[in-house]
Each structure stands twice: as structure tokens, then as C-alpha cells.
Amino acid sequence: xxxxxxxxxxxxxxxxxxxxxxxxxxxxxxxxxxxxxxxxxxxxxxxxxxxxxxxxxxxxxxxxxxxxxxxxxxxxxxxxxxxxxxxxxxxxxxxxxxxxxxxxxxxxxxxxxx
Amino acid sequence: xxxxxxxxxxxxxxxxxxxxxxxxxxxxxxxxxxxxxxxxxxxxxxxxxxxxxxxxxxxxxxxxxxxxxxxxxxxxxxxxxxxxxxxxxxxxxxxxxxxxxxxxxxxxxxxxxxxxxx
Numbered sequence: 586x587x588x589x590x591x592x593x594x595x596x597x598x599x600x601x602x603x604x605x606x607x608x609x610x611x612x613x614x615x616x617x618x619x620x621x622x623x624x625x626x627x628x629x630x631x632x633x634x635x636x637x638x639x640x641x642x643x644x645x646x647x648x649x650x651x652x653x654x655x656x657x658x659x660x661x662x663x664x665x666x667x668x669x670x671x672x673x674x675x676x677x678x679x680x681x682x683x684x685x686x687x688x689x690x691x692x693x694x695x696x697x698x699x
Numbered sequence: 700x701x702x703x704x705x706x707x708x709x710x711x712x713x714x715x716x717x718x719x720x721x722x723x724x725x726x727x728x729x730x731x732x733x734x735x736x737x738x739x740x741x742x743x744x745x746x747x748x749x750x751x752x753x754x755x756x757x758x759x760x761x762x763x764x765x766x767x768x769x770x771x772x773x774x775x776x777x778x779x780x781x782x783x784x785x786x787x788x789x790x791x792x793x794x795x796x797x798x799x800x801x802x803x804x805x806x807x808x809x810x811x812x813x814x815x816x817x
Contacts, residue, residue: 627808635803690743691743
């Protein structure tokens with residue numbers, strides 16, 4: 586099976602712009618979670634989607650949003666970018682059922698805000 | 700709130716030797732999962748090993764094993780016969796076991812950077 590894919594891998598944006606990141610989960614996985622990784626804050630949970638519904642949300646401002654499509658692909662959007670949004674954004678997918686706790690991560694999208 | 704603490708920002712080990720990475724966590728839950736993830740320079744997070752809290756037996760995956768002390772809320776990772784390819788940042792992580800909204804959220808420690816010397 587192909588792993589989790591994230592596009593784009595690298596992105597440079599300017600303050601005030603918005604950005605959309607994409608994540609394609611492993612085939613058959615219905616849950617997608619997003620994390621932000623920065624040197625200062627470490628790995629922080631953004632949100633989780635399951636069957637097109639946001640099931641869980643971390644403590645991030647409303648500028649961070651996401652959605653999931655019927656094929657389980659997910660996108661996250663950050664509006665009005667700030668310098669502090671520069672980070673590695675990781676997406677993870679999980680199977681359903683008894684192995685739902687196992688998360689498989691994609692390679693990440695490195696976002697730089699200038 | 701769940702917190703995961705890794706008190707060793709950096710560790711080093713000689714190739715073929717054994718090293719233990721420490722992790723403690725704080726939770727009021729009785730059922731949960733614990734994980735060790737490895738993040739090499741490529742930044743790809745790789746699951747190394749997991750432990751279900753209801754299981755008393757410590758998990759083992761080839762050269763990787765854990766020492767799970769539930770009462771002490773301690774979850775250390777032992778790497779035996781260390782190899783150069785083991786060099787990476789290692790993250791300890793926690794996840795609640797309840798279904799619904801609590802599942803799918805990992806709480807991570809700050810990581811331990813492991814260097815392996817030839």
C-alpha cells in the first residue's frame with residue numbers, strides 16, 4: 586500500500602496570505618489528523634477528521650481550518666498567515682476498528698512565512 | 700490535561716551498545732496507549748513501538764523494547780545493539796483509549812535526540 590502523501594512538500598508564503606495543504610491517507614484509512622511541529626512548541630495537535638466530520642480539535646485560532654472529502658483526503662487551510670505559522674505540518678492517517686489508535690505519518694509540508 | 704515529559708534532550712550511544720530513553724506521562728485515565736516514534740533527518744515520523752496500558756507485558760519489536768511502569772507513569776525505550784540508522788529524534792506519545800472524540804489525538808513529549816557513534 587502507498588503511504589500517506591502530503592502536497593506540497595515545501596511552501597513559501599508572505600505574511601497575510603493564505604495557504605492550503607493537502608493530505609492523502611493510506612487507502613482504506615478514514616481518519617486523518619494534523620499536527621504542527623515547531624522548534625519552540627514541539628508537536629501540537631491541530632484537528633482530526635473522520636468520515637468528513639471534525640471529531641477533535643486542538644487549541645489553535647480560527648485561522649486554522651480543515652476539511653475532509655468523501656475519499657478521505659483532507660486539506661487544511663491557514664488564513665492571514667503570521668510569521669509564527671512557519672512550521673512543519675504533519676498529517677497522519679489511521680485505520681478503523683481495533684487498530685484505530687495507530688497513526689501513520691506523511692513526510693510533512695514545510696511552510697515558511699516571510 | 701495529559702502531559703508527556705522526556706527529560707533527556709540528547710543522548711548518545713556507541714554502535715552495538717544499548718541505550719535507554721526515558722519518558723514519563725501524566726494522566727487520570729486508566730486506559731490509554733503509549734508510543735515511541737522516531738523522526739530521522741528526513742522528518743518522516745515512524746512508529747517504533749506501542750504499548751496498551753491494560754497489558755502488563757512489556758512490548759518488544761526486534762531490538763526495541765519498553766519498560767512500562769503504569770503506577771509510576773513511566774514508559775522507557777530500550778534500544779539494543781544500536782545501529783547507525785537508529786540515529787534520530789525519538790518522541791514519546793500518549794493517546795486516550797476512549798472512543799469518539801478522544802481517539803486520534805496524540806500528545807507528544809519534546810523529544811530526545813539520539814546520536815549513534817561508530
